[in-house]
Amino acid sequence: MKNYTRSLRCINCGKISSLKPIYSCEMCGGVLEVTYDYKKFKKDHETIYNISLANKSSLLPIDINEEEPFPYFNTPLIKAKGIGLDVGTNNLYFKLEFNTLTGSFKDRPVYVGIKKAKEFGYQKVIVASSGNGASAVAAYATREGLESIVLVPATTPAAKVSQAYAYGAKVIKVEGPYSNAFNLAWQISQEEDVYNITTTFLNPYTIEGDKVVAYELIQNLKGNSPDYVVVPIGAGPLLVGIYNGFYENTLINEKQKIPHMIGVQSMGCNPIVKAFNEGKQHVTPEKSPDTIAGGIGDGLVGYSQDGTYTLNTIKDSEGIALEVSDKEIMHAKNLLASREGLYVETSSAASVAALIKHAKTHPFSSTSNIVIILTGHGLKESFGKNIEEEVPVISNNVEALKLLLKK
Ligand SMILES: [Zn+2]
Structure with a gap:
């Protein structure tokens, strides 16, 4: 090939x-x-x-194994049922990036990173992750016979930690914000024979896996690009990777267009949005991230240039950077489940929250094609509120059941 x-x-x-x-x-x-x-x-x-x-000819830095679907997952693109109306368009789509081996979008970049580790002759890989990258690295390392070391913030949801552990990774929790785990992983990969596949912009190969989302979207939309693509962002490699995929498409076919990229952060950790709103050229790190959306709670301490790269990409696409509160994110998470049948992780819901909020003051055209990237499965964390009191328990008795159903 x-x-x-x-x-x-x-x-x-x-x-x-x-x-x-x-x-x-x-x-x-x-x-x-x-x-x-x-x-x-x-x-x-x-x-x-x-x-x-x-x-599957390759614009990727790896050889594709025809027997494995990775990193081409063909994740479904489905049309919104009700939320599209809140946004003002009839063409709102969700790209289900949680429909992968480990339940998140990280499978694509990590697959490429693990293949590179093998190619370069490493036996061991390390990753700093807020949870999704951890599981993906652990799973694909196992498949390729590599050892994996996974550093996660101590606050990472138990389900994500268990998942990475189950695949056989050496999982270590690091106190403090994600940046601490990032910097420790960096030091180990400098001093020891361990390949670092942290999927920020640190490893230059992993982001190439994210381009495949753009290829698939073009395929999903029968050769067209959407008008907008909405992505929750920490450092932002997914947004940049998707942009790069569309950009490549214009190099190959000048009739094609690049979508406006919309990056979404939580108000509790919004270094890229801040720089965008203030018209700054560079992103300033957020030293104390405070958000329930752990997947995008990256303050970029020590590597703010990554955020600047994403900021510039948003600008290049004539896109926007939006922020939402944790409360708005939780509302959107409930909405996705109760109206769309989509049970997603909290960070995924940030995109939906931001779009609904933005459309109130800046309505989209009814014909706009908008794609929201849903990055992770809801089963990777707890629902976020205690539903024990709302879910009744009855004895094995049909009358008791009938009584409840009347309520
Ligand atoms: Zn240079």
Whole structure:
């Protein structure tokens, strides 16, 4: 199978490096991205739509194993039942990114990272994660016969910790915000023979897996790009990865467009939204994140350049950055379950909350195609409120049941 991968390039200074296991530009410390030979690709294929999932030719830095679906999961794109009306469009869609092996969007980037670890000859991988990346790394490391070390914030939901543990990872909780786990994992990968597949922008290969979401959306929408894509963001690699996938599509087919990217954060941890609203060029870290949406509660302490990369991507797409309160997020989480039949993790609901709120003052056109990325399954955490008192218990007695049903 052909592979069009060319090199690593620094997004700051443009320095080109070979495709090796490094985490930042050796000249300036900037974020690295993978480059491809698009000319050659274009010659060989007409559009991503034409080539996409059917023959799986590669604009990824790994060889695709035809026997495994990863990182092409073909997650469903389903139309909203009622929430679309709240937003003002008839074309609101949910991309069910929790419909993967481990129940979250992290499977795509992690699959690529684990394959690179194998290719580079590592036996051991490490990840700092708020939970979803932890489970994904543990699962795919196991499948590839690698050892995995998983660092999670001490406040990570028990279900996520158990999941990573069940796959056989060495799971360690780190006190304090996510940035602490990030920085510890970084130190270990500098000093020991352990490959770091933390899926911020640290590992330059993992974000390539996120591009596949864009390929699939183009396929889902019969060759078209949506008008807007809404993504909950911590550091924001998912948003940037999806943007990159659409951007590639325009390089290959100039008639195609790039959607406006909408990044969503919680008010309790909103460094990118702040920079966007204040018109700043750079993101300032949030030292004390405080939100129930743990998946996007990344204060970016020590790596705020990642947030700046996402900020610039939102601007490049002529998109927006929105923030919502924890209360609004919980309301949206309930709404998704009770009106759409979608039981998602709290961070996923932030996108829906933000869209509904934004549409009140800036209604979307009724024909706008909007895709909300639902990033994680609700079963990965508790519901968020105690329902014990609301769910009755009865004896094995039909009269007791009938009495309750009358209420
Ligand atoms: Zn550089």
